[in-house]
Amino acid sequence: MSNGGGLVYVVDDNASVREGVASLIASAGLTAKPLASGQEFLALPRPDVPSCLVLDVELPGLSGIELQQELVRSGIHIPIIFLTGHGDIAMTVRALKAGATDFLTKPVDDEELLNAIRQCFAGRHACPHLSEIESDLITDTLCAAEEISSEIHFGDIVGNSKALRHVLREIETVAPADSTVLIYGETGTGKELIARAVHNLSARRLRPFVKFNCAAFPTGLLESELFGHEKGAFTGAIAQRIGRFELAHGGTIFLDEVGEIPLELQPKLLRVLQEREFERLGSTRTIHTDSRLIAATNRDLKRMVQEKNFRSDLYYRLNVFPIRVPALRERPEDIPLLVGYFAQQISRRIGRAIESIPSETMNALVRYHWPGNIRELQNVIERAVIVSRGPVLTVDVAELNTHNDAPSCESSHDHKSLDNLMHEQERTQILRALELAGGVVSGPNGAAARLRIKRSTLVSRMHRLGIHMSRDFNGSNSPGPNREIYRASAFAGRT
Numbered sequence: 001m002s003n004g005g006g007l008v009y010v011v012d013d014n015a016s017v018r019e020g021v022a023s024l025i026a027s028a029g030l031t032a033k034p035l036a037s038g039q040e041f042l043a044l045p046r047p048d049v050p051s052c053l054v055l056d057v058e059l060p061g062l063s064g065i066e067l068q069q070e071l072v073r074s075g076i077h078i079p080i081i082f083l084t085g086h087g088d089i090a091m092t093v094r095a096l097k098a099g100a101t102d103f104l105t106k107p108v109d110d111e112e113l114l115n116a117i118r119q120c121f122a123g124r125h126a127c128p129h130l131s132e133i134e135s136d137l138i139t140d141t142l143c144a145a146e147e148i149s150s151e152i153h154f155g156d157i158v159g160n161s162k163a164l165r166h167v168l169r170e171i172e173t174v175a176p177a178d179s180t181v182l183i184y185g186e187t188g189t190g191k192e193l194i195a196r197a198v199h200n201l202s203a204r205r206l207r208p209f210v211k212f213n214c215a216a217f218p219t220g221l222l223e224s225e226l227f228g229h230e231k232g233a234f235t236g237a238i239a240q241r242i243g244r245f246e247l248a249h250g251g252t253i254f255l256d257e258v259g260e261i262p263l264e265l266q267p268k269l270l271r272v273l274q275e276r277e278f279e280r281l282g283s284t285r286t287i288h289t290d291s292r293l294i295a296a297t298n299r300d301l302k303r304m305v306q307e308k309n310f311r312s313d314l315y316y317r318l319n320v321f322p323i324r325v326p327a328l329r330e331r332p333e334d335i336p337l338l339v340g341y342f343a344q345q346i347s348r349r350i351g352r353a354i355e356s357i358p359s360e361t362m363n364a365l366v367r368y369h370w371p372g373n374i375r376e377l378q379n380v381i382e383r384a385v386i387v388s389r390g391p392v393l394t395v396d397v398a399e400l401n402t403h404n405d406a407p408s409c410e411s412s413h414d415h416k417s418l419d420n421l422m423h424e425q426e427r428t429q430i431l432r433a434l435e436l437a438g439g440v441v442s443g444p445n446g447a448a449a450r451l452r453i454k455r456s457t458l459v460s461r462m463h464r465l466g467i468h469m470s471r472d473f474n475g476s477n478s479p480g481p482n483r484e485i486y487r488a489s490a491f492a493g494r495t
């Protein structure tokens, strides 16, 4: 950016901050105009060059937020980067709602500030940046989160952490490219939401988005569900059936839990990906399909390839554009916004008026390590909304604290040992839940419900962790018909 190409107003009552920021801006080849108050800024004539405003939140007289409100009222559009001494979430959210471009916490990192300024001049008022969360009573978060999500045009994806923003950029990059996308991440991290976002931002957005969970069907049915069958193709095929690939023609097919596709079906899937053709079961007629494939998994496909449980050629075909969705514990900054979003969404749905969340509660939620990620958070908030009497959200923090001795991300940079710890932790939790559930996996009191994950996810995790099972489909003494029971003896030891 050349000198004079952009004008940056720096409004801060602290002279040394003001001058320091101004000289940083000048050193980057931009013109800086330091000012000591909001009133001085308002008194200036509007410039005829692109400009932005670096604004201290706490100013004597007219505060930064009041200045912003004044600008909005007067119809003056100027990107604002707020500098704040402390991460006051309520105030941050209010400012973001009013259109602030970014929020940086003092002492400001030079590079971060210059980047934010460059974003302003590039016209990319990226998603607002909540660089530090110190949760206070966050009444305003409740109404702001939804608006933030729509502001960044990613449907229902809420969050502003660096890690999530990276994912959103990847979505934007790959969506129009029509390539195969492989989304991987722990359970409940939002993989499906991301798959939908890729579809919604692609040229196929007006065509079907067909979701198919590969773990939800027994091997025998998978092929006909995916590729369809002709009448009489097998016993019980009383009518022709159109498979998901045909239904997705022109649109997107989302194969969830793709790691569950059995080896024997993998060549047929590979052929669809490579040749874009297949036959219905019981037919010799080749059908051509034009659908984009998005796959998701919470399994380590690479390891499955090494262990010969997944074909390497299919893996490479799927892994064209991998997107890793970070676990919630890797982006704790997103937690307050998500809490606000869910609290509002759920309280509206069930007719409650939740207005605020105590700061200790929010801190406990931010500290918790969320093994079930956003789905678990959503469930915790749903339960909290239901049990809360009055406008303050009551969360059973003690329940969360029982898990707080678990390893946290910040406590170790050694990813390998952290991985091992997480593995052990996961295994212990699953075994404990199975024991508590008397070996029952599904149903309201089953282990999956206790862990707040889906049955299919639990089963695949058990496979992965070597928790062996003896299935028992029974009626009489069991908790219900067709309910899977994992006998204690079978899951007690590691094999």
Ligand SMILES: Nc1ncnc2c1ncn2[C@@H]1O[C@H](COP(=O)(O)OP(=O)(O)OP(=O)(O)O)[C@@H](O)[C@H]1O
Pocket: 156, 157, 158, 159, 185, 186, 187, 188, 189, 190, 191, 192, 193, 194, 256, 298, 338, 341, 374, 375, 378, 454, 457
């Ligand atoms: N960033 C987000 N903002 C708002 N809601 C989210 C976000 N991420 C996930 N969710 C919600 O959390 C729940 C779980 O998300 P989703 O089903 O996409 O996870 P997943 O990774 O596909 O899980 P699984 O591996 O168990 O299938 C959904 O209700 C989803 O709407």
Ligand SMILES: [Mg+2]
Pocket: 191, 192, 256, 296
């Ligand atoms: Mg999913």
